[in-house]
Amino acid sequence: MAKEHPVKVRTSDFSVYYGQKQALFNIGIDIFDRKVTAFIGPSGCGKSTFLRSINRMNDLIDGTRCSGKLEVDGIDVYGKEVDVVTLRRSIGMVFQKSIPFPKSIYENITYGLTLTEKRSKDELDHIVETSLKRAALWEEVKDRLTHSAQGLSGGQQQRLCIARAVAVNPEILLMDEPCSALDPISTGKVEELITELKDTYTIVLVTHNMQQAARVSDYTGFFLMGKLIEFDRTRSIFTAPSKKETEDYITGRFG
Amino acid sequence: MSKHRFAAAQRHRGEHIAEWTIRIVASTSILTIFLIFVFVFRETTTLFSPDAQNIPSSSATAEEILTPELYNADALTAEEAHELNIPEVYNPETGTLGEPEPIALGGPELPRSSTKQVAERSVWNRLTDAAWQPVSSDPKFGIMPLLVGTAKTTFLAILLGAPLGILAAMYSAFFAPARVRNVLKPTIELLAGFPSVVIGFFCLTIVATLMQDLLGTEARLNAIVGGIGLSITVIPIVFSIAEESLSAVPKSLREASLALGGTEWQTAYRVMLPAAAPGVFAAVLLGIGRAFGETMIAIMATGNAPMLTAGIADPVRTVAATIGAEMGEVVWGSDHYGVLFLLGTILFVVSFGLNAITELYVKQRLIRKFQGQ
Amino acid sequence: MKTLASTTTSKKRLLGFFAVLVTVVAVVAIIGLLISMFGTFVVQGSGQLSWTFLTEAPRNNNTEGGIFPAIFGTTILVLLMTLLGVPVGTATAIYLSEYARQSAAFARAVRFAVNTLAGVPSIVFGLFGVGFFIQFVGGGIDNVTAGAVFGKPALLWASATLAVLTLPVVIVSVEEALRAVPRELREASLALGATKWQTITKVVLPNSVSGILTGSILAVGRGAGEVAAILFVGVVYSLERLPSSVTDQFMHLGYHLYVLSTQSPDVEKTLPLQYATTLVLLGLTFVLNFSAIYVRSRLRRI
Ligand SMILES: Nc1ncnc2c1ncn2[C@@H]1O[C@H](COP(=O)(O)OP(=O)(O)OP(=O)(O)O)[C@@H](O)[C@H]1O
Ligand SMILES: [Mg+2]
Numbered sequence: 001m002a003k004e005h006p007v008k009v010r011t012s013d014f015s016v017y018y019g020q021k022q023a024l025f026n027i028g029i030d031i032f033d034r035k036v037t038a039f040i041g042p043s044g045c046g047k048s049t050f051l052r053s054i055n056r057m058n059d060l061i062d063g064t065r066c067s068g069k070l071e072v073d074g075i076d077v078y079g080k081e082v083d084v085v086t087l088r089r090s091i092g093m094v095f096q097k098s099i100p101f102p103k104s105i106y107e108n109i110t111y112g113l114t115l116t117e118k119r120s121k122d123e124l125d126h127i128v129e130t131s132l133k134r135a136a137l138w139e140e141v142k143d144r145l146t147h148s149a150q151g152l153s154g155g156q157q158q159r160l161c162i163a164r165a166v167a168v169n170p171e172i173l174l175m176d177e178p179c180s181a182l183d184p185i186s187t188g189k190v191e192e193l194i195t196e197l198k199d200t201y202t203i204v205l206v207t208h209n210m211q212q213a214a215r216v217s218d219y220t221g222f223f224l225m226g227k228l229i230e231f232d233r234t235r236s237i238f239t240a241p242s243k244k245e246t247e248d249y250i251t252g253r254f255g
Numbered sequence: 256m257s258k259h260r261f262a263a264a265q266r267h268r269g270e271h272i273a274e275w276t277i278r279i280v281a282s283t284s285i286l287t288i289f290l291i292f293v294f295v296f297r298e299t300t301t302l303f304s305p306d307a308q309n310i311p312s313s314s315a316t317a318e319e320i321l322t323p324e325l326y327n328a329d330a331l332t333a334e335e336a337h338e339l340n341i342p343e344v345y346n347p348e349t350g351t352l353g354e355p356e357p358i359a360l361g362g363p364e365l366p367r368s369s370t371k372q373v374a375e376r377s378v379w380n381r382l383t384d385a386a387w388q389p390v391s392s393d394p395k396f397g398i399m400p401l402l403v404g405t406a407k408t409t410f411l412a413i414l415l416g417a418p419l420g421i422l423a424a425m426y427s428a429f430f431a432p433a434r435v436r437n438v439l440k441p442t443i444e445l446l447a448g449f450p451s452v453v454i455g456f457f458c459l460t461i462v463a464t465l466m467q468d469l470l471g472t473e474a475r476l477n478a479i480v481g482g483i484g485l486s487i488t489v490i491p492i493v494f495s496i497a498e499e500s501l502s503a504v505p506k507s508l509r510e511a512s513l514a515l516g517g518t519e520w521q522t523a524y525r526v527m528l529p530a531a532a533p534g535v536f537a538a539v540l541l542g543i544g545r546a547f548g549e550t551m552i553a554i555m556a557t558g559n560a561p562m563l564t565a566g567i568a569d570p571v572r573t574v575a576a577t578i579g580a581e582m583g584e585v586v587w588g589s590d591h592y593g594v595l596f597l598l599g600t601i602l603f604v605v606s607f608g609l610n611a612i613t614e615l616y617v618k619q620r621l622i623r624k625f626q627g628q
Numbered sequence: 629m630k631t632l633a634s635t636t637t638s639k640k641r642l643l644g645f646f647a648v649l650v651t652v653v654a655v656v657a658i659i660g661l662l663i664s665m666f667g668t669f670v671v672q673g674s675g676q677l678s679w680t681f682l683t684e685a686p687r688n689n690n691t692e693g694g695i696f697p698a699i700f701g702t703t704i705l706v707l708l709m710t711l712l713g714v715p716v717g718t719a720t721a722i723y724l725s726e727y728a729r730q731s732a733a734f735a736r737a738v739r740f741a742v743n744t745l746a747g748v749p750s751i752v753f754g755l756f757g758v759g760f761f762i763q764f765v766g767g768g769i770d771n772v773t774a775g776a777v778f779g780k781p782a783l784l785w786a787s788a789t790l791a792v793l794t795l796p797v798v799i800v801s802v803e804e805a806l807r808a809v810p811r812e813l814r815e816a817s818l819a820l821g822a823t824k825w826q827t828i829t830k831v832v833l834p835n836s837v838s839g840i841l842t843g844s845i846l847a848v849g850r851g852a853g854e855v856a857a858i859l860f861v862g863v864v865y866s867l868e869r870l871p872s873s874v875t876d877q878f879m880h881l882g883y884h885l886y887v888l889s890t891q892s893p894d895v896e897k898t899l900p901l902q903y904a905t906t907l908v909l910l911g912l913t914f915v916l917n918f919s920a921i922y923v924r925s926r927l928r929r930i
Pocket of ligand 2: 047048049176
């Protein structure tokens with residue numbers, strides 16, 4: 001495959017273990033800057049594990065180890081000098097079960113911003129507005145910014161979480177099945193959002209929904225039992241997969 | 256390598272300080288256990304020094320530390336009590352206990368004229384005396400009567416409390432409908448909310464009278480009344496822990512037994528109860544720990560007579576009650592003081608041992624049992 | 629053949645009936661005990677209970693009058709205890725739930741110590757209070773300052789002793805509350821670049837306020853009724869005036885009941901006072917326990 005874009009995340013020979021259990025096997029992949037990369041594969045194949053390796057969320061789980069290389073902008077993420085907190089600030093994450101903090105909508109957005117430095121009220125107001133606009137939520141919540149975020153609908157909550165992640169201005173946005181708990185209309189809105197956001201961010205998306213991968217992603221990787229079976233342009237994967245397993249999975253013969 | 260943009264920022268020093276502060280504070284519990292042992296045991300060291308006998312009961316502090324003016328003019332002094340050979344603090348008529356020594360004036364234990372002769376027998380010899388008469392010209396620190404008294408009340412408390420607790424736990428875990436169980440559990444656990452001084456008072460006034468009417472015992476307060484009182488504290492502990500471990504038995508076990516044609520009750524008694532045996536055992540162990548170390552109930556309901564008898568209807572004196580009753584009047588630093596701390600050390604070591612057994616042995620067994628299946 | 633089969637089954641059925649019956653009997657016995665205890669104290673105690681009883685000082689060697697100084701002393705005691713114990717308990721719970729690797733030896737040791745602490749007889753805490761707080765700490769301060777202020781039984785040392793005694797109660801309920809905070813909230817915070825400590829203070833703790841409250845209330849409920857542990861570390865049976873500093877001695881409801889019911893010259897005469905005192909003490913502990921149950925049930929629902 002042609003590499004017409006700069007590489008944002010590159011792994012080589014990357015493996016992850018949960019204790020004795022190996023969850024990822026020698027993954028080698030190039031994730032391109034400002035593209036949407038989708039990961040598909042049956043449940044338990046290691047998609048989330050891979051995603052969480054990029055911003056080192058797996059560090060939180062006791063007994064997790066990894067080997068091989070995982071680089072962001074050419075910097076080894078698991079290198080000695082890397083500070084996870086700094087790393088995570090430049091890599092946003094949206095979870096499958098995204099619960100907003102039990103605070104107001106406004107405070108949810110400003111949470112990440114106020115962690116490191118004091119900012120003026122005007123600046124915060126401005127960022128809250130632009131972030132919510134980017135997440136296509138502004139119109140719906142602009143009159144109740146001080147209300148609890150838990151009063152929002154599921155779809156709104158998920159967009160709030162995206163706005164929350166966008167507010168700290170990351171370079172990469174990791175999304176782990178962001179739509180799996182949403183109704184079709186909310187899903188449509190989030191997908192639209194992803195397409196808009198890719199101009200600014202490198203987006204990595206895990207999904208169980210093949211149509212979704214086909215609709216929004218530029219590249220698609222297929223995982224099976226901890227191995228990256230195939231990685232290519234989305235169009236190629238869905239029209240002419242080179243591996244038998246990929247074809248079987250896409251055509252719904254298993255998984 | 257030069258610093259790159261993911262390199263650590265300065266602010267992380269605060270992070271480390273926070274984490275280490277938390278860790279250090281978290282070690283308080285470990286430290287406390289250690290300190291309890293050291294400082295309770297340390298006060299017994301007077302017993303080890305050769306001239307321990309001669310510590311004068313002097314000083315204003317000794318008087319200051321006394322529990323306040325108690326009025327007990329009618330009661331016999333401890334010494335008189337000993338001479339008359341009746342239990343020193345037990346008052347058979349009112350069923351109440353007097354102070355070992357009325358302490359209206361001056362220090363409780365004035366230096367006795369006979370100190371010199373007394374010094375010939377070491378404290379250690381005195382520990383094996385047959386009697387507990389700590390306040391006397393020839394003090395006897397025989398701990399046997401106290402140990403026997405403690406054993407009696409603890410045994411009775413467990414005999415009563417453990418079956419009640421376990422059976423109630425079985426009802427709650429196996430037979431009760433979910434709605435009943437949800438109410439029953441917190442209700443029984445209310446028992447644990449009664450301050451022990453209140454339970455002691457209940458035994459002193461209500462249970463004692465009831466038992467005397469029922470059994471016609473000679474002494475109003477005795478090991479039976481004390482045992483009943485202690486069982487009230489044992490029940491909620493045994494119930495809670497037994498209930499928890501009975502409920503934790505895998506459902507598959509129950510279903511397998513029922514599928515084989517066992518009835519509900521057979522399954523409960525023959526399959527579930529044995530499966531949860533280590534947990535139930537732990538419940539009983541912790542119940543024992545609670546009963547034998549309980550002070551206020553023992554002080555108020557057992558009659559407090561350190562007599563070495565076999566009968567369960569006799570007044571007794573437990574180890575914990577002895578500390579509770581006498582520590583307030585003792586001269587700090589005296590032999591008597593040291594022996595009381597020795598009793599405290601015994602209580603601590605036994606409770607530590609019981610807990611260690613449940614923690615290290617019983618829990619391991621439980622884990623292995625359920626994971627092995 | 630047929631009769632044999634039917635006798636075994638009816639025998640079996642009878643056995644089954646009894647097997648269940650004994651458990652019901654046990655439950656009924658325990659509930660009966662509970663009711664008779666509550667009943668006795670409410671019936672016997674409510675007669676004497678009055679506003680003056682609650683607000684006046686005792687008169688005539690504690691055989692008449694009220695119990696205000698004891699209520700006051702108990703309240704101040706448990707407040708100080710909370711002040712000393714809850715921060716330590718909360719920090720320990722934070723360690724166990726947020727920092728400790730479950731397999732780490734230190735974490736296991738802390739857990740073991742907490743469980744052991746919960747099983748130590750309260751009279752041993754009393755001795756510890758004498759040996760450590762009064763003699764060692766207090767005496768130490770006095771030695772350094774050449775005074776005679778701290779090395780004697782006092783409110784401060786009684787509170788400290790109770791704080792240690794109730795530490796496991798606080799730790800267990802706060803840890804439970806911390807663990808009830810969804811993992812997703814922590815991860816969301818960390819993924820936004822919050823440090824661990826920021827996550828704890830901004831997300832985890834605000835979401836476990838009710839748990840910390842429950843722990844404190846339970847500890848107060850336990851501490852308020854505890855007598856054995858404070859017997860030698862500062863409690864007195866009568867006072868000239870209310871304690872005005874932490875180095876003063878104090879009166880206490882439970883101790884008041886103990887002395888009144890076992891050591892006063894005329895036990896019969898003060899019996900109504902004893903019941904009323906019991907009722908006040910019970911009222912205090914159960915109001916606390918019920919509010920803890922209430923706060924906790926609200927916590928569980930979240
Ligand atoms: N915390 C953990 N401890 C141990 N094993 C884990 C842990 N998390 C995941 N695994 C295992 O690692 C493998 C990969 O899990 P992962 O969550 O990455 O799969 P996934 O592809 O995201 O699945 P899904 O589509 O269901 O989200 C699975 O076999 C899983 O059981
Ligand atoms: Mg997943």
